[in-house]
Amino acid sequence: MITNNTIDKFKRIETPFYYYDLDVLKSTLDVVKKESDNSGYKAHYAVKANSNPRILKIISSYGLGADCVSFNEISAAIEAGFNPSEIVFAGVGKTDKDINAALSAGIFCFNCESIPEMEVIDELAAKQSKIARIALRINPYVEAHTHKYITTGIEESKFGINTWELDNVIKRLSDFKNLKLIGIHFHIGSQITRMSVFKSLCARINELQVWFASHNIVLEIINVGGGLGIDYENPEKDPDFHEYFSLLHEFIDLLPGQKLHIEPGRSITGQCGSLISKVLFIKNGSNTLFAIIDAGMTDLIRPALYQAHHKIENLTSTGNIFRYDVVGPVCESSDTFAKYIELPETARGDIIAIRSAGAYGEVMASRYNLRDLPKAVFSDEI
Numbered sequence: 001m002i003t004n005n006t007i008d009k010f011k012r013i014e015t016p017f018y019y020y021d022l023d024v025l026k027s028t029l030d031v032v033k034k035e036s037d038n039s040g041y042k043a044h045y046a047v048k049a050n051s052n053p054r055i056l057k058i059i060s061s062y063g064l065g066a067d068c069v070s071f072n073e074i075s076a077a078i079e080a081g082f083n084p085s086e087i088v089f090a091g092v093g094k095t096d097k098d099i100n101a102a103l104s105a106g107i108f109c110f111n112c113e114s115i116p117e118m119e120v121i122d123e124l125a126a127k128q129s130k131i132a133r134i135a136l137r138i139n140p141y142v143e144a145h146t147h148k149y150i151t152t153g154i155e156e157s158k159f160g161i162n163t164w165e166l167d168n169v170i171k172r173l174s175d176f177k178n179l180k181l182i183g184i185h186f187h188i189g190s191q192i193t194r195m196s197v198f199k200s201l202c203a204r205i206n207e208l209q210v211w212f213a214s215h216n217i218v219l220e221i222i223n224v225g226g227g228l229g230i231d232y233e234n235p236e237k238d239p240d241f242h243e244y245f246s247l248l249h250e251f252i253d254l255l256p257g258q259k260l261h262i263e264p265g266r267s268i269t270g271q272c273g274s275l276i277s278k279v280l281f282i283k284n285g286s287n288t289l290f291a292i293i294d295a296g297m298t299d300l301i302r303p304a305l306y307q308a309h310h311k312i313e314n315l316t317s318t319g320n321i322f323r324y325d326v327v328g329p330v331c332e333s334s335d336t337f338a339k340y341i342e343l344p345e346t347a348r349g350d351i352i353a354i355r356s357a358g359a360y361g362e363v364m365a366s367r368y369n370l371r372d373l374p375k376a377v378f379s380d381e382i
């Protein structure tokens with residue numbers, strides 16, 4: 001929680017910076033651990049949501065595995081204490097260098113997205129005299145009802161293997177002497193808030209299970225991916241993990257010996273982070289009051305990239321309510337955090353918190369305009 005005491009401390013720290021509330025992170029992880037333990041499902045944290053080393057260390061200490069999309073992420077995960085045997089490697093464009101390094105590190109599984117990728121992993125594994133475990137990322141044609149840039153499970157998406165190609169994939173498997181198919185993988189999008197979407201995914205998985213069984217293929221792992229959305233209006237509220245795990249339990253027909261994997265990213269780290277900034281100027285437009293703050297799209301690109309909404313709070317004013325466009329200093333019109341939002345009367349020097357910024361925030365920071373990268377500040381350090 002951001003208390004008055006915390007706000008006093010913020011006043012002494014150079015802005016902008018990411019503030020991570022470790023109590024919030026740990027309470028989220030407590031829930032996920034409890035649900036995972038009760039259900040027997042294994043959660044692999046999607047490292048791309050937030051790969052800050054301290055955050056990764058805390059997550060690994062709760063016994064989660066890691067879902068990585070580059071070898072640098074795999075290294076960061078190993079460095080933070082994740083066991084290579086609990087690391088999966090996803091992504092539509094894995095490089096030879098990354099595949100080789102992942103094979104050497106002995107990761108658990110490659111989530112494969114195309115036949116050409118399987119050919120390359122097979123060839124590189126043969127050169128290392130290894131058998132690479134793979135799961136097929138299948139495109140289940142389930143509409144995620146989220147922003148189009150973060151929808152991934154529909155037909156003309158670059159992600160996943162289309163079901164019409166599965167026959168070919170199976171035929172080719174016998175050619176691939178250095179691949180071992182161990183499971184199937186899905187990831188239909190991100191920031192999914194309608195639970196019915198996951199129910200549709202479960203139904204598709206059950207159909208595919210029947211298809212694989214009819215081809216005498218035994219799958220050890222069913223991996224439903226990530227995507228569980230968070231409530232950007234209520235920054236510290238966890239999504240309903242219990243409902244999510246219960247839904248998977250109720251609607252996926254696991255076969256004997258199968259293990260279910262999930263890959264939460266945003267829902268683990270989103271809640272614990274806020275981007276803290278100071279107001280530089282209040283500028284009058286013709287019809288608009290602009291609050292120009294010292295954080296910009298280079299610190300948090302989600303609003304500019306996906307029209308994402310973050311709750312914005314003025315932590316230091318209790319004045320009357322006015323409406324502001326909250327904008328950053330970067331030379332792009334899309335460098336706007338929110339338009340026409342209500343804030344207490346805001347002045348130069350006020351401290352602004354952009355909430356729910358713990359996922360896809362710091363990791364996407366850039367140095368455009370040669371700005372400094374935002375620093376990370378942890379609740380137990382101030």
Ligand SMILES: *Cc1c(COP(=O)(O)O)cnc(C)c1O
Nearest residue numbers: 046187190226227263264265266
């Ligand atoms: C991004 C990603 C995730 C995590 O998604 P969230 O919406 O952050 O939970 C999980 N699996 C894969 C394959 C991904 O690409």
